[in-house]
Amino acid sequence: MDKAATVTDTLIRETLGAGRRTLTEPETKTILRAYAIPVPRFEAVKDRETATVASASFSYPLALKVISRELTHKSEAGGVVLGIQNAKDIEDGLFEIMLNVADDAPQAIIEGFLIEEMAPRGVEVIVGALRDPVFGPAVMFGTGGLAVEILKDVTFALSPIDREDAFEMMNEVKGFGLLTGARGGGFKDLDAIADVIMKVSRIMEENVHIMELEINPLIVYRKGVLAVDARATLSVAV
Amino acid sequence: MGNGVDLSFFFKPESIAIIGATEASGKISGIIMDSLASSGFQGRIYPVNPKYSSVKGYQCYPSIGAIGKVIDVAIVALPAAAVLAALEEAAHVRGAIVIGGGFSEAGQAGDALERELKSLAAKTGMRIIGPNCMGIYDTVSRLDTFFIPSERIKRPGPGHLSVLSQSGSFAVTAMDELASESTGIARVISYGNSSDVNESDFLEFLADDEHTSAVAIYLEAVEDGQRFIKAAARCAAKKPVMALKAGRGGAGGRATLSHTASIAGHYEIYRAAFKKAGVIELDGYEEFIAACKVFGARRARPSCGARVMIITDGGGVGVALADECARYGLEPVPLKKEVEDGLRSMLPRYFAVGNPLDLTGSATDEWFASSLEKTMTGDDYDVAIIAALWGPPGLTDALATGVAARAGESGKPVIICSPGGEYTRDKSRLFTGAGLPVFSTPESAVRAASILAKNAMLGEKRERKLTRKQAHNG
Numbered sequence: 264m265d266k267a268a269t270v271t272d273t274l275i276r277e278t279l280g281a282g283r284r285t286l287t288e289p290e291t292k293t294i295l296r297a298y299a300i301p302v303p304r305f306e307a308v309k310d311r312e313t314a315t316v317a318s319a320s321f322s323y324p325l326a327l328k329v330i331s332r333e334l335t336h337k338s339e340a341g342g343v344v345l346g347i348q349n350a351k352d353i354e355d356g357l358f359e360i361m362l363n364v365a366d367d368a369p370q371a372i373i374e375g376f377l378i379e380e381m382a383p384r385g386v387e388v389i390v391g392a393l394r395d396p397v398f399g400p401a402v403m404f405g406t407g408g409l410a411v412e413i414l415k416d417v418t419f420a421l422s423p424i425d426r427e428d429a430f431e432m433m434n435e436v437k438g439f440g441l442l443t444g445a446r447g448g449g450f451k452d453l454d455a456i457a458d459v460i461m462k463v464s465r466i467m468e469e470n471v472h473i474m475e476l477e478i479n480p481l482i483v484y485r486k487g488v489l490a491v492d493a494r495a496t497l498s499v500a501v
Numbered sequence: 502m503g504n505g506v507d508l509s510f511f512f513k514p515e516s517i518a519i520i521g522a523t524e525a526s527g528k529i530s531g532i533i534m535d536s537l538a539s540s541g542f543q544g545r546i547y548p549v550n551p552k553y554s555s556v557k558g559y560q561c562y563p564s565i566g567a568i569g570k571v572i573d574v575a576i577v578a579l580p581a582a583a584v585l586a587a588l589e590e591a592a593h594v595r596g597a598i599v600i601g602g603g604f605s606e607a608g609q610a611g612d613a614l615e616r617e618l619k620s621l622a623a624k625t626g627m628r629i630i631g632p633n634c635m636g637i638y639d640t641v642s643r644l645d646t647f648f649i650p651s652e653r654i655k656r657p658g659p660g661h662l663s664v665l666s667q668s669g670s671f672a673v674t675a676m677d678e679l680a681s682e683s684t685g686i687a688r689v690i691s692y693g694n695s696s697d698v699n700e701s702d703f704l705e706f707l708a709d710d711e712h713t714s715a716v717a718i719y720l721e722a723v724e725d726g727q728r729f730i731k732a733a734a735r736c737a738a739k740k741p742v743m744a745l746k747a748g749r750g751g752a753g754g755r756a757t758l759s760h761t762a763s764i765a766g767h768y769e770i771y772r773a774a775f776k777k778a779g780v781i782e783l784d785g786y787e788e789f790i791a792a793c794k795v796f797g798a799r800r801a802r803p804s805c806g807a808r809v810m811i812i813t814d815g816g817g818v819g820v821a822l823a824d825e826c827a828r829y830g831l832e833p834v835p836l837k838k839e840v841e842d843g844l845r846s847m848l849p850r851y852f853a854v855g856n857p858l859d860l861t862g863s864a865t866d867e868w869f870a871s872s873l874e875k876t877m878t879g880d881d882y883d884v885a886i887i888a889a890l891w892g893p894p895g896l897t898d899a900l901a902t903g904v905a906a907r908a909g910e911s912g913k914p915v916i917i918c919s920p921g922g923e924y925t926r927d928k929s930r931l932f933t934g935a936g937l938p939v940f941s942t943p944e945s946a947v948r949a950a951s952i953l954a955k956n957a958m959l960g961e962k963r964e965r966k967l968t969r970k971q972a973h974n975g
Contacts, residue, residue, distance in 0.1 A: 391761025395726070
């Protein structure tokens with residue numbers, strides 16, 4: 264087992280051992296990072312002190328997000344604060360999140376907070392995967408990022424996926440033009456997207472306990488990509 | 502199960518037993534025996550039924566065991582509850598086709614029966630097609646277990662297309678429609694509940710079947726996805742394989758925490774599976790029939806790409822065809838100068854020569870045939886669509902054979918678009934008779950051309966992958 268697989272395997276075992284079936288955002292991002300999928304610099308923290316310590320090595324602006332397995336849609340529950348510029352903002356942000364979540368989802372257990380560098384603007388895409396009971400791992404690529412469920416501009420391919428398959432997937436969605444300079448956006452890093460698609464496929468192949476994995480949005484730049492939000496679910500039975 | 506096992510005995514049986522054979526008219530077994538007699542099946546036929554000493558002139562046996570010889574295929578036309586008992590003593594039967602329903606499609610009791618049937622197959626090594634199926638219609642071996650009389654469902658003549666169908670009624674309807682379009686068939690297999698032999702087994706057989714040059718599949722569900730992809734990919738590497746997946750609803754009871762899972766229905770995953778295997782995805786019944794016609798016509802040819810030449814005597818239909826081409830990503834590319842000159846030398850000076858080529862109301866049989874030859878000889882076009890409207894007095898019944906002959910010389914696919922009423926429909930038989938696929942609307946003709954183009958694209962992709970793999974291994 265290589266290092267990426269070991270990191271992932273340990274994380275999965277710990278989560279399943281604790282009787283949990285969902286990986287939090289920092290846990291999922293730890294897996295992505297292990298597989299060399301670019302993620303913003305982040306750290307999971309407990310409170311204001313640990314957040315402030317962590318922030319010392321980050322460049323502002325930062326994002327604060329609640330960590331809770333009960334919250335599938337963090338931002339809808341007010342669990343995300345963006346544009347943190349200083350230590351004071353961190354403190355305010357943590358309060359705001361706690362109040363919002365207490366209000367919106369009082370049953371949710373807050374496990375901690377994610378503090379991370381904010382990703383610059385770019386084109387938002389989604390790379391997801393699921394394990395189909397008949398055909399095995401299937402990877403989805405789509406445009407629209409957060410609007411994906413409305414637009415459904417997506418395509419699927421079964422693992423294993425090579426570079427040509429990944430490029431074919433990009434070609435198949437209507438929003439492909441957004442990545443190749445339509446509306447003056449300039450040509451985006453398609454190779455970096457292909458890397459992520461292939462790596463997500465590999466993660467699914469190498470880790471049979473992962474049932475769903477989703478990067479949404481993956482922000483695409485002229486050079487490089489960043490997995491800004493991510494989640495995964497596990498299955499006990501394999 | 503069944504991996505790599507030779508199923509060819511189902512397709513060249515020398516002996517057939519019909520379990521549950523009867524003299525009574527209108528019964529399944531009677532229809533099958535009549536079909537075997539009229540199709541000219543050459544093997545031995547053994548009716549089995551303890552109630553008779555002979556059926557339809559054949560000696561009848563009280564049980565399958567009593568025949569005392571190896572039987573290639575036993576056709577079981579019995580109610581579900583009686584099937585297992587009848588097959589228990591069938592140690593010398595290589596394969597059975599269990600026609601009747603009342604198994605897993607019919608609730609718990611049927612489910613248990615089917616499991617028993619499955620374990621019988623595993624225990625004895627006998628291969629079972631069905632239950633709940635029509636079985637095999639085969640123009641090569643002349644086996645015909647489709648128990649609907651031929652005056653109701655026409656049987657297609659010999660051809661090189663094979664059809665695999667999970668649904669019996671779908672297979673029957675498609676067969677009937679193809680027969681009336683003069684599309685020939687090699688084998689039609691309706692495999693029903695696939696308790697033992699399934700679509701992947703048949704794909705493995707059809708991949709190596711020299712009588713089959715294209716395969717069309719109607720699928721509802723696959724059980725072993727990886728095996729299906731492997732078998733379909735192997736078959737598709739040798740001949741076009743196209744598939745219609747029916748039953749598109751349902752998210753498959755997945756946990757749906759992610760957007761991915763909530764968007765992914767069964768259909769998206771099947772579509773991805775077809776893509777992986779290099780199978781042409783067919784979108785509905787119409788496209789299934791269109792694909793069967795365009796790959797199954799006697800003069801069917803594979804296409805190399807998306808460049809379409811349109812030849813017509815009706816300007817409007819020509820434009821409609823060009824519009825449809827744009828919709829399906831096909832390219833009616835302009836004529837090359839020398840081709841245009843060649844056409845001009847044949848046609849009146851005032852003609853607007855282009856693509857679409859409008860031969861107008863002055864069109865003759867020879868103009869159509871020569872235009873086809875002049876445009877399709879070089880490497881300018883991959884496929885021709887001929888839309889002959891029957892108004893012009895210069896067109897005669899010889900048009901179809903003339904076009905078919907030139908089509909044959911070009912070695913490229915030629916699709917006939919023949920919109921119109923009674924007279925036209927009547928004349929379109931001339932084209933089907935000449936071995937060309939005929940479509941009644943511009944939409945369906947272009948769709949057929951797009952299926953050919955898709956096949957070419959998949960072929961190129963397969964080549965590229967193979968080359969890369971070889972480079973990698975080398």
